Amino acid sequence: MITMDSSLAAMHHQALQRQARQRVDLLDELRAVQNVAKRNFNQRDIAEILVTSQAKVHRMLKAIERRNGNLDLDPEEIILRAFAYDTPREKLVADLKGVTYTFGEEARYPHEGRLPGTWDQVVTAVARGFLTETEFNEVRAAVGR
Template sequence: MITADSSLDSIRKEALQRQARQRVDVLDEMRAVKNAVDRGLSQRPIADLLMTSQARVSRLLKAIERRGGDLGQEPEEIILRATAYDTDRKQLVHALQVFPYTFGEDAPYAHEGRIPGTWDQVVACRAQKMLSVEEFDQVRRAIGR
């Protein structure tokens, strides 16, 4: 909770934690939708079950489809959960050090951009200051980057 005497750093940290919790909640909601679909439920009953709208269930199903149906835990989620819930930072670094990363590569044809890998999620989280420079360097050294 923000108080009148909060430092700007603590206000920023609380905002980052709120945003991380919101993103984790969406991932958890996607898993709940997938679980219900796997049990044969259609969108309306899923919406009732999750106390949300059918339109939201439809959007979540499209997000699941964009991920190829794979909702396995990725580095971004590991970092988001640690940020949102103040997980021990040593545990976070260890989890990131042993993660089986993929690395981005150029798309097969010119002007098609780049195909990101899971390591790109770690880089993005560092840019958002969810990882300290020291934590990032420890992970980077452990994986040989």
């Protein structure tokens, strides 16, 4: 494990913020593609409107399809947006307390493994350093976990 001084810790934090902004930007881009596609434009026209390539639009439409068209705001996005754009932590915790969570469950036969729920996104955020243990515990107490 690397021992970081304050300047390295600051660079690490900035790198995490860049990654969070990239993920949030991707979600915003997916929503834009979905909104234009709902108006029955073809991929080439969507690309022209959104100033991107047809190939990228194709990949994004496939990603939307894999999500069954569901691009609703979820706990992961709430956390990433707060981390990326320095939202006050109190607002983040309040927003997370207001979410209706789903919890992981075992996959049904013939599949194996575990299907994650939205609560897993909160747990993952703690492990990645986007949410503190104190914030997690406050949300957990409010959710009743």
